[in-house]
Amino acid sequence: MKLSTIFASALMVAVAFGFAACGNDEEDEKIPEVPTENEFTGTTVAWPASTPDQKFTSTDPVYTLRLDSNTKKATLEIDQAQFMVGMPKLDMVFPGIDYKILDNNVVLLSSANLVPESGGRPYPIFPITNLQGRVKANGTFDLFFECTPKFRPDITPVLHNITFTGHTAD
């Protein structure tokens, strides 16, 4: 076999391996182009599911979303969380939220149920269910979740819907 033929074959093999490597890189874990931490401000609206006209609106809560690529879980911190009149404002943490990053750098959040924390303590009095969220590449954040506060054994818990529509601070 001519040397030139050997070199050409080797070059073709190298190129083939190169393409294969590129192909493998594409099949490896997608490096997210979204920040791992973002702060959002906007409008929070809460209402009892049975009486949607009784809306409680506030622009005070600040939402901070942290994505952990190692655990594949997101943590949502809500400062000055207040979802109804008379509720004391709490700095709440929603741990262990599943997240997925789509091709267009949209982050999807979901959690069937979680127990929020505040001040290092779980707050089973405010169980969170059916959490769904979407963070777009343009920095907008839409969030929905449910909460059924269990204030006292003699008070029937009332399902509340909470939405947040906001955007990054910058």
Add this chain to the structure above:
Amino acid sequence: MVRRGLCTLFGVVTAAGAVCAPAATVTGEYADTLLTLPQVSVTAIKSGELQLEAEASTTLGHKEIERLNIVNIKQASEIAPNFYMPQYGSRMTSSVYVRGLGTRIDQPVVGLNVDNVPVINKDNFDFDMADITRIEILRGPQNILYGRNTMGGLVNITTLSPLSYEGVRIVGEYGSRNSYRTSAGVYKRLAPQLGMALSLMANGTDGFFRNALNNSRVGKERLYSGRWKTAWRPSARTIVENVATISHSQQHGYPYQSVATGQIAYNDTCFYRRLTVTDGLTVNTRVGEVDLSAIGSFQYINDNMTLDQDFLPLDYFTLTQARHEWAFTADVVARGRGGERYRWLAGAFGFARRGHMNAPVTFYDYGLTTLIEQNANKLNQDYPIRWDERNLLLDSRFITPSQGGSLYHESSLTFGRWLLTLGVRWDMEHTSLRYRSRSASTYTIYDMTDPANPSVYGNRRIDIDDTGSLSKTYNQILPKLTAAYTLPGTAGSVYASVVKGYKSGGYNTQMFSDVLQQRIMGRLGLSERYDVDQIISYSPEKTWNYEVGTHLSFPSIGLQLDAAAFWIDCRDQQLTMFPEGSVTGRVMANAGRSRSVGAEIVATALVGNHLTLRASYGYTNAKFRRFSNGKTDFSGCYVPYAPENTLFLGATWTQPFARGSIVDRITATVAARGVGRIRWDEANTLSQPFYMIMDASVRADRGDFSADIWADNITSTRYSTFYFKSIGNAFLQRGNLFACGVTLRWAFSFN
């Protein structure tokens, strides 16, 4: 029994006087005299003769001061109409209310000068003095001439000068509750134009109340003070006066009675200790047709207030406020004397002040449980917290430097019987606060989801160490316009005035415990966003004062009559508020607007040669025009703590006796003071109705000696002087009940 015995003793003394032959003639020497050198008094320097000025004022001379046994500013309360200075708490609490204006916190509305020294710190207003010769109470804004924090008025106290009197003055007094007062003063001319005086005082009392918990006396006090006064007249046109004072007082207990139980009962220590050192130098000279005066002072206060802040037999919390503070003041005044139609005055004032304060608050077991843990666990009984150590220290330290300067001017034009005065003052003040707040503690979170098997969920540490600094600069232009008309003959004058007043802004460091509490609650997850500046700072409070009045004199019948009517519009009132949406914490705010409208009248009369009468009445209707504290709207309610009425009625009968009698003369004095209604809260749900207390004394003079038998609150009227709430519990301070005693005086003159 004591009261019956006292009445008997009164009768004996009166009877003794009755057997003495009355003197054939009585001269005016027994009427009051004012032993002052007017040119040294700051009011004389700046205002001249008060009776001729377009403002309301009340003057007490030394004999009346002695008859009423006045040794401090609080005892002058109600003698001047619409002037009220209640006795409560300790010597640190010197709240003054004038015409509906007043304050319990920080900056005062009334200034105090003692021997020309402007007492910078309101916490230093209440101290005893021997040999007071003159008290002047000026009502209405005095800011133009006397500067900051004289929005409601000014009290000027003058003590005896060694150039007016030479001799020895000794006082010994003993009365109810083991109360005593002793003073000794030596006044001597070292040279024809140089006099020096040294006076010492020691007072004490066991207090009028008892702590029901341990039967200890509440209100016990020991006070020691000294004054060294030097007066020097190097020339006919110049006088120099220096007054140095030192005072130490130690008080135990704040006699706050629980409204619920009717008892004073608390388990932690309460005391107030204070050391003050002041020195004031006044130089007054005349250069041509201009009087030049310079008044400088140094003031130092070192005090410690420690309180069982809940005033209950429970371990809630205690607080301490330990401070030391220095202040320098300087006032230079030039006053033109030459013109008949035009008079002028101009001056410059400056001050510098620096304070250091440690203000720790310590929560104990009961306070931790009920105020912090229960609040934190209310919403989370599945994971309750509990502090590991059963006391929690919130430590706050402050440095508070402030400086200020001002320029002022007043011009007066005379047109026939009219006197028009225009005054203006520019005032600049820069105030700062450097703070450090610290708290370090640990708590445990328990897992009670299975109550049968509680476990530890976790441990957390709170480490707070906040430092910061705040500063503000205020500028104020204060105008004044008065018009006075001199009535024909010696009848007197009528006047009208429009004056702007103001009370300084600053920082209320007592609110810092709220700041720290919010920080701790924040660490527990309760999201109370705070702004230190918003919580503790407040801007100046301003008033516009509109007044008409008259000074009338009827020499033929020995009557002096002063009357005034006023309207005060108060803006940016300094109040405490609850921010909207906040569950805990208060803030200082300039949120209020109020108005005071009222009138007052003072009459003094010398009836014949024996009887001196004084009567004063003041009425003030002070209401909020706008005030919402974030939870409740109090617009239209009366301003709390300011009395609606003040009344003083005094009569003195002096009966001299012929030479050779057992006594030279007997003087009987009866005085009645009335105050009220006083509303105790912004909502006007509680109040102290109008009440009157009566005091009386009988004095026998013989040569250089005199003996007084006196009784205060003869009818033992029950009344309250203060009301407040602490952690939702209501407390009152009761006024002193019946007291009696004897005062012996020896005044030996060298010439």
